[in-house]
Amino acid sequence: MIPRVASIDLDQMDHALTRHFGAMNRLSQELNLPEEICGQIAEGVISLIHNAAVEGIEGGDYR
DSSP, rough: OOOTTTOOEEEEHHHHHHHHHHHHHHHHEEETOOOHHHHHHHHHHHHHHHHHHHHHOOOOOOO
């Protein structure tokens, strides 16, 4: 979260996530990772983003 930023450009975030998840999928294919593991990693990334957004809205004490 960037200090003092009140909003997120959702189009920019969508573009960035699409690009990064695409790269993650290519890497997982190269490493022959099970699809279940890839899903868990993706869910973890989504949770990190969600928690950072909530923390930014509610303040630094959110866990």
